[in-house]
Amino acid sequence: GIQVEQSPPDLILQEGANSTLRCNFSDSVNNLQWFHQNPWGQLINLFYIPSGTKQNGRLSATTVATERYSLLYISSSQTTDSGVYFCAVEAGTASKLTFGTGTRLQVTL
Amino acid sequence: GAGVSQSPRYKVAKRGQDVALRCDPISGHVSLFWYQQALGQGPEFLTYFQNEAQLDKSGLPSDRFFAERPEGSVSTLKIQRTQQEDSAVYLCASSLGPTAYEQYFGPGTRLTVT
Numbered sequence: 251g252i253q254v255e256q257s258p259p260d261l262i263l264q265e266g267a268n269s270t271l272r273c274n275f276s277d278s279v280n281n282l283q284w285f286h287q288n289p290w291g292q293l294i295n296l297f298y299i300p301s302g303t304k305q306n307g308r309l310s311a312t313t314v315a316t317e318r319y320s321l322l323y324i325s326s327s328q329t330t331d332s333g334v335y336f337c338a339v340e341a342g343t344a345s346k347l348t349f350g351t352g353t354r355l356q357v358t359l
Numbered sequence: 360g361a362g363v364s365q366s367p368r369y370k371v372a373k374r375g376q377d378v379a380l381r382c383d384p385i386s387g388h389v390s391l392f393w394y395q396q397a398l399g400q401g402p403e404f405l406t407y408f409q410n411e412a413q414l415d416k417s418g419l420p421s422d423r424f425f426a427e428r429p430e431g432s433v434s435t436l437k438i439q440r441t442q443q444e445d446s447a448v449y450l451c452a453s454s455l456g457p458t459a460y461e462q463y464f465g466p467g468t469r470l471t472v473t
Contacts (some may be wrong), residue, residue: 291448291467292466295463340459343458345457345458346407347452348404349403
């Protein structure tokens with residue numbers, strides 16, 4: 251099956267800093283989503299981005315499908331950005347999402 | 360509108376008991392998915408429904424796990440004779456269409472088997 255790897259695994263930022271999270275995948279995909287899992291466990295949809303670039307407030311994402319990677323940019327980080335960020339992909343004829351290994355982000359004051 | 364809802368939010372079961380977990384998808388969503396998330400890991404796929412048809416159950420870990428969606432809306436995940444290794448968060452997701460559509464997740468049911 252498809253492999254999804256995320257980097258870095260852990261990240262500590264001071265409030266106000268910027269960061270880039272990376273997601274590499276091993277095969278072509280039909281769907282790619284970025285999620286934020288908050289400390290209460292809820293998976294929050296950030297972006298549906300199988301290709302191209304999108305922006306939503308302080309967050310933006312870029313997927314380069316031909317090179318099999320996606321990037322999530324967080325600018326001016328806030329403590330509420332803390333949690334785990336997952337990239338998830340859908341490949342081939344399977345409708346299921348395969349999740350990456352996650353990046354655990356901690357934003358400190 | 361309302362998102363995906365799941366109940367109960369927390370369930371404690373003694374080993375050997377049967378449990379039933381409920382998922383109410385977003386109204387009108389054709390596809391429904393169940394995932395299992397162990398502590399410190401990412402969610403892993405269990406099973407997929409398109410309307411009432413269970414099209415993929417390749418992720419169910421054993422024949423003790425059973426899922427249904429009889430009328431194409433609400434779904435139930437049943438685990439028979441629970442074991443300690445079944446302790447996890449069970450997440451339900453729904454999407455508007457069968458493939459390449461955005462999936463929306465419920466809050467999950469945290470199952471603890473003692």
